């Protein structure tokens with residue numbers, strides 16, 4: 467719409483296709499966002515981008531259209547530490563959504579408890595410089611120690627080049643850690659090259675570290691290249707995501723990342739993103755772990771069979 471003219475970002479894809487891949491029963495979209503609506507939930511003054519509105523109603527309609535049963539709604543930087551839009555989405559999900567919040571050291575125990583009661587189960591620490599300003603590590607460690615009392619985990623979003631300098635901080639975190647989008651590897655490098663080897667070492671040496679194998683559209687250099695005639699195959703991302711799924715099958719999650727903020731050159735069809743899953747989780751057992759067992763164990767442990 468005319469929105470893209472104002473900020474240069476693209477609106478999310480209207481009219482996504484229905485996936486050819488049949489999601490397993492109870493599948494969880496473990497990384498998605500709600501944005502505003504800005505009139506009801508204003509965007510944070512300190513934000514580094516202004517997204518188009520993307521409501522809980524549209525998120526849950528997409529969930530049903532794609533065949534997911536549940537969502538994990540992740541606080542995005544455009545809302546800063548104002549978690550109201552995300553919490554509103556949880557309380558209107560009928561128990562089918564959990565959340566990950568952004569908090570500052572000033573957050574009170576009552577505020578954490580209220581978010582827990584709404585379905586929040588983690589906090590997010592963002593280190594991507596184009597998205598956030600620097601937060602002192604002592605503040606983040608203090609937050610991580612506090613939220614551990616509620617059994618929450620820490621979601622981290624960083625770029626692969628920054629992993630060496632963040633290594634000591636990450637390995638000191640006292641909680642389960644979930645890495646967004648495999649730590650954004652440079653997929654033009656060899657999958658067995660030093661950069662990705664460091665990320666795999668991070669997961670190998672620290673069994674509390676999980677990873678989302680999502681966002682091929684953000685990582686791909688080749689773009690949505692056709693693979694056997696399929697669009698959105700992002701062939702250069704497949705070796706990286708497969709490696710993580712096959713080496714750590716019980717510590718991986720997947721998400722659409724709808725509504726896909728900050729994409730400039732193409733907007734993925736969410737139905738085709740779902741069809742990418744069998745390329746990275748190549749057996750029904752791996753798909754069950756990635757899409758159902760792992761997210762249920764982390765976000766709905768009380769419902770574990």
Ligand SMILES: O=C(O)/C=C(\C=C(/O)C(=O)O)C(=O)O
Nearest residue numbers: 541542543544597723727728
């Ligand atoms: O949605 C994502 O996970 C990726 C991005 C944005 C955010 O996570 C955010 O603003 O919180 C990005 O790479 O721009």
